[in-house]
Amino acid sequence: MLAAIWGVTLVSFFLIRLIPVDPVEAYFAINNLPVTEEAIEEIREEQGLNKPLLFQYGLWLMNAVQLDFGQSFLTKTPVAEELLSRFSVTLGLAAAAFFIVIAISGIIGIWSVVKQGGLVDRFTRALVFATASMPSFWLGFVLVYVVSLKWGILPLMGWGTIEQSVLPAFTLALGYIPYYIRLIRTSMLEEIEKPHIAFARARGVKESIIIRRHVLKGILPALFTSLAMTCGGLLGGAAIIEAVFAIPGVGRYLVESMAARDYAVLQGFILIIGTLYVIFNFLADLLCAIVDPRARLKRGDI
Amino acid sequence: MKNWFTLILVLLVGVLAACSNTEKEQGNSNSETTGSDVLTMSWAKDIGSGNPHVYAENEMFAQAMLYDPLVTYGKNGKIEPALATSWETSEDGKTYTFKLRENVLYSDGTTLTAENVKRNFDAVLENSAAHSWLEAVAIIDHVEAVDELTVKVQLKEAYYPFLQELTLIRPLRMLADSAFLEDGTKNGIKAPVGTGPWVLTDYKKDSHAEFSRNENYWGEKPKLKKVIVKVIPDSQARTMALQNGDIDLIFGSGQLAPIEYQTLAQSGQYETKISDPLSTRILAINSTYGATKDKNVRLALQHALDRKTIIEHVLNDLEKEAQSLFAPGYPYSDISLDPYQYDTDKSIELLEKAGWKLEPGNEFRTKNGETLTLVMPYNSNEQVDKAIAEYIQGAWRELGIDVQLIGEEWQLMIARAKKGEFNLIANDTWGVPYDPHMYIRTMAGEQQIGYYAQKGIPTSDQLTDNISKVIRSTNEEERRKLYENILQTIHEEAIFMPISYRTNYLAANKRVQNLSFSMQQYEVPLNTYEVK
Numbered sequence: 001m002l003a004a005i006w007g008v009t010l011v012s013f014f015l016i017r018l019i020p021v022d023p024v025e026a027y028f029a030i031n032n033l034p035v036t037e038e039a040i041e042e043i044r045e046e047q048g049l050n051k052p053l054l055f056q057y058g059l060w061l062m063n064a065v066q067l068d069f070g071q072s073f074l075t076k077t078p079v080a081e082e083l084l085s086r087f088s089v090t091l092g093l094a095a096a097a098f099f100i101v102i103a104i105s106g107i108i109g110i111w112s113v114v115k116q117g118g119l120v121d122r123f124t125r126a127l128v129f130a131t132a133s134m135p136s137f138w139l140g141f142v143l144v145y146v147v148s149l150k151w152g153i154l155p156l157m158g159w160g161t162i163e164q165s166v167l168p169a170f171t172l173a174l175g176y177i178p179y180y181i182r183l184i185r186t187s188m189l190e191e192i193e194k195p196h197i198a199f200a201r202a203r204g205v206k207e208s209i210i211i212r213r214h215v216l217k218g219i220l221p222a223l224f225t226s227l228a229m230t231c232g233g234l235l236g237g238a239a240i241i242e243a244v245f246a247i248p249g250v251g252r253y254l255v256e257s258m259a260a261r262d263y264a265v266l267q268g269f270i271l272i273i274g275t276l277y278v279i280f281n282f283l284a285d286l287l288c289a290i291v292d293p294r295a296r297l298k299r300g301d302i
Numbered sequence: 303m304k305n306w307f308t309l310i311l312v313l314l315v316g317v318l319a320a321c322s323n324t325e326k327e328q329g330n331s332n333s334e335t336t337g338s339d340v341l342t343m344s345w346a347k348d349i350g351s352g353n354p355h356v357y358a359e360n361e362m363f364a365q366a367m368l369y370d371p372l373v374t375y376g377k378n379g380k381i382e383p384a385l386a387t388s389w390e391t392s393e394d395g396k397t398y399t400f401k402l403r404e405n406v407l408y409s410d411g412t413t414l415t416a417e418n419v420k421r422n423f424d425a426v427l428e429n430s431a432a433h434s435w436l437e438a439v440a441i442i443d444h445v446e447a448v449d450e451l452t453v454k455v456q457l458k459e460a461y462y463p464f465l466q467e468l469t470l471i472r473p474l475r476m477l478a479d480s481a482f483l484e485d486g487t488k489n490g491i492k493a494p495v496g497t498g499p500w501v502l503t504d505y506k507k508d509s510h511a512e513f514s515r516n517e518n519y520w521g522e523k524p525k526l527k528k529v530i531v532k533v534i535p536d537s538q539a540r541t542m543a544l545q546n547g548d549i550d551l552i553f554g555s556g557q558l559a560p561i562e563y564q565t566l567a568q569s570g571q572y573e574t575k576i577s578d579p580l581s582t583r584i585l586a587i588n589s590t591y592g593a594t595k596d597k598n599v600r601l602a603l604q605h606a607l608d609r610k611t612i613i614e615h616v617l618n619d620l621e622k623e624a625q626s627l628f629a630p631g632y633p634y635s636d637i638s639l640d641p642y643q644y645d646t647d648k649s650i651e652l653l654e655k656a657g658w659k660l661e662p663g664n665e666f667r668t669k670n671g672e673t674l675t676l677v678m679p680y681n682s683n684e685q686v687d688k689a690i691a692e693y694i695q696g697a698w699r700e701l702g703i704d705v706q707l708i709g710e711e712w713q714l715m716i717a718r719a720k721k722g723e724f725n726l727i728a729n730d731t732w733g734v735p736y737d738p739h740m741y742i743r744t745m746a747g748e749q750q751i752g753y754y755a756q757k758g759i760p761t762s763d764q765l766t767d768n769i770s771k772v773i774r775s776t777n778e779e780e781r782r783k784l785y786e787n788i789l790q791t792i793h794e795e796a797i798f799m800p801i802s803y804r805t806n807y808l809a810a811n812k813r814v815q816n817l818s819f820s821m822q823q824y825e826v827p828l829n830t831y832e833v834k
Contacts, residue, residue: 020713020714020717021713021714021716021717025713025716025717026713027357027358028435029712029713029716030358030712030713031357031358033357033435034435034744034747034750035434035435036434036747036748037748037749038434039431039432039434039435042431043431043432046431074358074359075350075351075359076489076490077351077490085507086508141538144539144542145542148542148546149542149545149546152546156539156542156543156546156548157534157539157543157548158509158532159509242535243535243536243539244536244538244539245539246509246532246533246534246535246536246539248506248507248508248509248533252508252535253508256347259711259712259713260358261713
């Protein structure tokens with residue numbers, strides 16, 4: 001796990017420096033100011049951007065280990081502080097979306113399996129097909145238009161209250177719901193085909209117990225792995241949603257920092273996101289091992 | 303199974319119920335913030351920390367609300383008093399002496415003094431690398447506080463637009479002593495304390511900022527009590543917020559695309575307004591690169607540009623046709639030049655003359671086996687630039703010109719422009735109070751778009767010589783002649799294609815009154831706005 005995080009630091013540091021245009025040039029370009037090469041060089045020197053890359057990397061890594069991600073070139077404020085305040089917003093949004101994904105796709109997915117071939121199942125399949133082929137930001141606008149502008153039920157934008165979070169979280173979740181309904185449906189159907197289910201049925205175990213104790217438990221490992229990946233995806237996907245709903249989250253900040261080539265911010269962000277990804281996957285493995293003894297054997301001790 | 307369902311259902315219903323319950327409270331708090339004397343507007347970005355002496359992340363309109371310059375830019379370029387009530391220029395144009403206004407109060411209660419003004423100048427000079435583009439800073443030798451209310455600025459050389467550049471929104475505006483950090487202002491300030499008409503009273507980064515009227519303002523006080531700025535990055539979301547009544551005002555072409563403006567204007571439900579010309583939207587032609595080295599090709603392009611169609615279809619008639627680099631009314635810019643008319647026959651004739659022939663069976667013109675290809679990079683995030691570029695590509699294909707569009711991120715496009723790897727590129731003049739001297743001056747600076755435009759013409763040396771002369775000249779008549787000469791050369795060599803004069807526009811709720819625009823593109827004249 002530590003090796004993976006170290007890899008992330010390498011990627012976040014060196015990959016960013018492969019992008020053409022450095023922060024000093026970018027600073028003047030976004031301000032549309034015609035500056036001379038000497039002035040740019042002078043500021044580069046002041047910022048330590050002309051030191052050897054490995055030296056810069058070492059310095060950054062040493063500070064990053066102590067959770068000091070340096071200073072934003074643009075705002076001169078500590079990156080850790082800036083990222084933290086915005087991360088809390090984005091994490092809130094992602095978490096809300098995460099629970100909506102689980103709740104809705106769980107209910108619909110299970111229902112469509114239990115009443116397979118029924119009205120709900122057929123309706124669900126049509127719905128899944130339709131929503132999966134719509135971009136979520138567009139759907140977000142439609143939702144805002146109808147729910148906020150026409151009906152006036154929920155606020156248009158902003159962040160901080162529960163009602164302000166309903167629409168953005170739902171919009172963000174929408175993109176993943178069809179995927180999970182399908183995942184739950186197909187893996188449950190697969191599980192049902194398995195001999196131990198047939199055996200349980202033969203023993204006369206109640207259908208609801210079969211579904212709960214055996215089928216659902218059987219699909220959990222696959223679900224956990226997928227959900228771990230989704231956590232990262234939700235954080236990334238939040239950027240567009242944040243712009244549409246004017247939410248002061250990390251995604252928007254990142255887009256602005258990218259335009260300004262604000263190295264310290266970008267590095268800090270990639271490192272944090274990468275680390276979260278690694279942790280989520282680790283947690284997923286851990287959960288798999290708890291629910292499925294076979295995984296424990298295969299992987300040895302965790 | 304069943305209890306799972308019920309649990310989740312109860313949760314969902316609970317959340318929905320909570321929403322509808324709090325809905326009423328939300329409505330109440332809304333009407334409170336949008337009450338009389340309070341205007342709520344959107345802005346695409348956060349306003350920044352409010353440091354008057356640095357650039358991005360600070361938004362200029364906010365800096366202009368908080369801070370005052372020594373002098374301001376009036377109608378037709380007349381310099382008018384602000385924090386300085388009078389000023390004198392020495393015979394050689396190198397010494398400027400300012401008499402400061404008495405009893406000007408900062409929002410922290412301290413008084414504006416000559417010492418404080420000097421401190422502001424010194425803070426800017428200390429960060430000179432960042433301000434190297436601005437001659438008014440680079441040219442300052444030192445600043446002296448002569449007495450309590452007299453400031454003397456000593457320049458290294460004469461520089462006639464010095465006063466004009468003092469009117470800029472940044473970096474030469476005045477911050478209170480209490481807000482300075484130990485190392486000046488280049489690494490931030492303690493708090494935004496200025497003498498401006500507004501005081502920042504509440505601020506949440508990336509969310510909103512609240513400005514209250516400065517009750518001690520030395521000039522005419524704003525009519526509004528408060529201005530709330532909500533950060534809404536997405537333009538459609540802004541439009542919806544206006545329709546919903548969440549905001550009262552969307553100001554500026556940066557916030558409203560032409561088509562969105564038109565939709566709002568046509569609905570008749572909003573107050574909409576277009577400003578006078580601000581700056582010029584131009585296409586610069588590179589005289590050092592490929593086919594456009596040839597003057598005849600450049601002339602052919604001038605005659606091939608159909609401004610009317612672009613203005614009607616891309617700009618939705620929001621901008622007026624431009625025939626000169628600077629709009630009439632700019633200082634030194636009222637000279638008569640014979641504009642290039644849209645005339646494709648003439649264009650074809652010129653291309654033929656330059657040796658670019660259309661061989662039968664070919665789509666594009668060729669010369670010695672080479673195709674007439676023009677490289678045109680554009681900023682892929684700028685919808686208007688993109689549409690103009692695409693229109694030109696299509697229209698000029700009929701003339702046998704192959705326009706190669708390169709849509710890329712702004713930073714990459716700038717990097718390409720700096721290397722001079724383009725034939726055509728969108729560029730704007732600077733507008734009030736910079737022009738004409740600022741745009742002209744960049745033409746002499748290496749790596750600039752204007753530099754590549756002029757570098758390849760035969761009279762390039764003479765042109766750059768005139769440019770460096772004109773900004774140093776202390777003689778009005780001489781300046782007039784030099785500018786005339788410069789603008790003449792630019793026109794004759796056909797290195798810039800003016801398309802239209804950029805404008806600002808706004809859309810507001812009907813309850814907002816006395817809407818107007820400032821001379822400066824990046825200033826919102828909120829002082830005069832009122833709400834019913």
